[in-house]
Amino acid sequence: MKRKFSMILIMILLFTGGFLSGMWTSNNKPSNSATMISNVLPVPISEKNPVGKVLPELPLSPSKVLTGYVQDFRDPDQLDMTHLTHVIFSFAHPTKDGELLLNGDPALNNLRHTVKKAHGQNKKAILAVGGWYHIEGNESYDHFKSAIENDTSRTKLVKELMRIVEKEDLDGIDIDFEHPRSNQDARYLTLFIQELSQHLKPKQKELSVAVNAKIHSVAGTELTSVVYEPAMFEYVDRVHIMAYDGQWDGGYNAANLSSYTFTENIVQYWTNLFNTHQIPKEKLVLGVPFYAQPVDPDIKQVSYAAIVNHDSSSIVNDTVEMNGTTYHFNGLKTMKRKTTLALQHGFGGMMIWEVGHDTSGTHSLTAAISDKLSSEVNANGKLYTNN
Template sequence: MQKRILLLSLVMVIAVVGGILAEKWSQSKQNHKVIVEQAPKSKLKVENLPMPEIEKTNSKVLIGYVQDFRDPNTIDYAKFTQIIFSFAHPLKDGGVLLNGDMALKNLRAMVSQAKKYHTKVILGVGGWFHIKGGESYPYFKAAISNPTSRAKLVSALTSLVDREHLDGIDIDFEHPHSAADANNLSAFIKALGGQLHSQNKELSVAVYSKINAATLTVTGFVVYDPKMFQYVDHVNIMAYDGQWDGGYHAANLSTYTFAEKIVNYWSGYFDHLHLSKGKLVLGVPLYGQPENPKIKQVSFSAILHNNPNNALKDSVIMNGTTYYYNSDTTMINKTRLTLDHGFGGMMLWEAGLDAKGPTSVTATIFSALQKFAKEPVKYYAVKSND
């Protein structure tokens, strides 16, 4: 009898406890449901915001060489992404020279001015003529042919970049004529690139166009080691001075057809090497070439001095001599050509030769780059109504 009473009591206790637990579980569900239903709607919305300011290095480049004797205050830094101060001169033992106190003063002034516009200043090394006379080729060749002098030149240039607060180096070895030259240049570029890139500095190389302006065929006159191009940020193609190909013909200076062949060659070459064509930069001349080779070249500024409408032509007769150059239309067409082929931008030789104001070639190419470049990616941000 007692066992029955105890068993009944236990059943009643379990029933009571179970009921209590069931009620609490039900309340919990209801409370949870209320919380979900009463959650306020989000007051956030996505708005299309203007693109933030970004450094010029993220856009198509406009690179201008500037000779060391130019007044640094005459350069339109706002239009350029890079200015290449030209030139520092390599010595056979691996040393390097600037053209005296004047060049050093101008370089420092250029660095100071360029910083105001977020424009990079690169030191050009080499060029055609050497400060000690004659061509630069034998000096440059000797400096990079020997491992000791090569290392010394790398050290000298990286020290210059650091000391003068520069943004990089541009190598203009005119020109490697043999496999040995090409291999030595490649080894030098690799070593210099390693040093500069470790300091977040740039390395570019100026190259011969590889196209004969008279025959419009590929020439083997200049030789490059293809491995070299993986170590540089930009390849500045000197797509001018074609007047010397196949005898002297001033009209071949830098035609659009010449540029087409050059762009097609380098595009295909970089595709073959599986390298980005964004490294490629097409060079254009800012001077007029005289029909008579005994007469000096003239600047674009001089061509436009008496008649701004000369900017619409590719040749002009001045003082009885015909000069050939690139009109605004040709410059615009060349800019479109390079962007259509995936090139990284344009290069000018030489910025100090340009006209000032609305007839400036720099301004023409700058505007064309802005017009033909792809639309930038839109930036979005989350913004509250409150």
């Protein structure tokens, strides 16, 4: 009897305990609107402070520019922009009082057509201002100097440039003041560049400057007759080094047009200058000529395309016999070597004077430079794009 009573008592206790336990669980069940926490055992707290995983700092993959100047009389439909990143339409001419001139309606129409074509191929369209000759005759130096040495005319020229940038949907301005001849000239140019930059940058427009090579092609020493303030380069996106026309140094010599040795000295000079003043060398762009210089100065220059048409086998030699004289130029091999040279020194790309001088097909210098830029950059584990 006691045993039977004990069994009944145990069953009652078990039933009651289960009933009460079920009620407690039901009353403490999370609502459907809350996020349920997984019912796993808690992780024991470590005595060590956890250290966040540091992601590797991957280098950026900057694209290298391939900039081509285009003269204002060129038919834009005849220009091959395939390999270019920037097309620079040349030239607009400053007046002494700060106005801006183009070479008539044909030049304006070509500018508009060039911009439209460049944008259609995802290229930047830039307007170059200055150059060696002025539309009103003689050198452009006096006109440009007068425009930028006066506060009123300098500001007027800046406003004129901003007006044409907006009106013609330009991507920027390239300044080619050939050339500042004194510290005072250099100061005016810096003030002008600085003021122009302050207007272009807020609109995400680019600003570049074309500069003299600053190296004597014969002596290999610095040319002191052309003066720049290093501070000026802080305000520009790119510096286009005109590493050619050395034939005029120390008496006319066509062979000094733009030899590889001459270019080596130029590249070293600008590399040292930018390193000294802690300016990024990526701003530097090495310019190369697409024309040939005759030994006889009374005979006109010829384009690289004319040389290919005359004797395509000569393009590996940098010289050709035609028109009763010898011409010196940069052929395919030299152009590739110069491209490698620029990249090895940390330059931001290459510049061409002038796109209209090139040929098409397998002998194209533009295509050769583009291919070399691509292969050299990719070989160093960085991405090169044409856009």
